[in-house]
Amino acid sequence: MLTYGSLTPEVPLGPFEASPIRVWSAPGKAAKLHATEHCSRIRASRVTPSELPLGAVVERMCPQCARYGQWARPGTGVGLFLSALTGPGLLHELGSYGEADEDTFTDDEVKQAAVLLLQAPQGDGEDPDADEEEEDDWRARREAQQIRESVVGQWRSAAASLHRSHRFLALFPWLKPWADAGMRLKADHVALLQQQAGQLLSREALTAAAGVAAMGTPDLPTEDPVFALLGAPTAVAEELASLWRRWSRRAADSWEHPREHGHLAYDIVRGISSRRKGWDAALERAQELVAAWTLALWAGAAGKQDERMLLVRLPEQGLDDPLGRDEVFLGRLSEWELGVIACWATDADWDELTVTLRVPEPVAARLLSQPSALSCLTPEQAVAVQDVAPRAPVEAVGPGVFDDTPVSERRAVTSGDLRALRTISREVDQLYLVLSVEAGPEVLPLSALKARVARGGRYVVVAAAGDLPDALVAARREELTADAVADDDPVWMPRIHQSSHPDFGRRLGTAEGERLVVRLARGRSHPDAALRCLLLARGVADLRDLGDWYDASGERRDPVPFPVWDGLLAMEQLDLRPFRPVKEEGARRGGSGLPLGVLASVQLYTTDAAGRFEGRAHSPGCQHQSRDCVSAGTTIW
16 A cells, blocks of 8 residues: 655755745644645635744644645746655655565565575376375465565566665755665665565576576477378478577576476467377477477587676666556566576665676676666776766756746756656646847747756756746636537537638638647546646747657657647648649549649648658648547658
């Protein structure tokens, strides 16, 4: 169960101690403060707003607002600080995975499970009187496997929590002395869970799996007549090659020893009736093949094996969601890779996500030679990389960058500020009005601002979309909805082709874009937020800057709410046939050859026009495009 941390007077506030916080309170000097005038714990008939320094607010905030309230607007410096501390932030992380709880297995339970998991399978299954005993053994082994899975899962979750805590503390270094005791407890608990995980995993099996990964494809008996029931020779070759691939892939990436994957031999006769002549012989021959592959592995691993030291960099996937809704930490690693880290890690730096390994030579050879989510280096390579590209220090986050100070007092935004914004706040304003000496005022998406700052640009953030005054959007929203009926208000204006009509060309104007945003935002998000984003988006020089972000999996991520695109672009379909060349002999279609004239400079927008991802390009609003496919612009004239 998730428990949220509350800010207490013991937590150092650093440079944010004097940051102003807007609060509400009933009359009286001793009255509790509230983060909102609508707090359910307010009993007075009248509350008054005021601004107090954060240091004074902490002691007087009502318990409900202290635990669940939003004290400052997200995206401000003090808002980032409070978000990093409260909710599922640092205070929650420091209270998690600091000691054994009801889900932690005792050392005796781990040792008993390890005995079952590390022993070789007993019996050959031919004694009919041993069926009941084998069933009990299978159940006990399955329970031991569940303990192993649980311990490894707890270790990964605890390590992820420890790393997230390090990330928070790096942004606010004045918290480190205060959090030191809690961080040591967390580190000790992670080490304990890793030790338990290592006891439940077989080093022999992991080393054998590395040997399987290094094996080449063996000679397959495709001409053996015992496999005739599988079909033609080509079908036999395909089935045997498939059996080899399944066995080698499963054995190379598993915690279990390769010998325990012999059951895959049954795949060779899947879909064939067991009453068919030759079925038993084919199965027996397939089992012999799998056993021979395992024997070849043992023969190659005979003798003493040297050990090597490696430095491994762990992937950061699965760290951005403290609630665990997305993929889990280290979720892209195979069982084998997780087992190697648990068994052979001599030192783990969960701040830097680096692990020092002392592994047998076959394991080292696989880690260094084969593609993996792990980045592996020898000590010599690690020193050379550090000399060439030393790690940049993490910059502390303080007030004076975003909208928590007057514009005249703001300092230039840094890469550290932008990293903090992305690290702490997942729902951030994506468009920013910025000011620079070179370009003057501009509207930039967060990705473009980050790239320019990384190249040495100096920018002052004037406002994000959420900073725009209510007067700009509230009156316009009320005007657009005052005479509209929620259910009957048409979304799209009818097309009017008569130039004398008073509404001719209205759908191409900015007012129509605002109306569409308000209409389409109903039921999805607050219309005011979409209108604010629209106002800033209209200041972007090239709308292609707003639609050029894909995540690591190639999925489109939009920096603006979906309805804003309808307010920015005229969703018109142009007939290009009149401008095509006149039909030539042998051509299927032609046009009139009309010159483009003033249309030559018109910018048209379409999805994925650069062709970097699979799929067709669509015009904005095309009924055939997917829901998440929004317009990335290009000039096509």
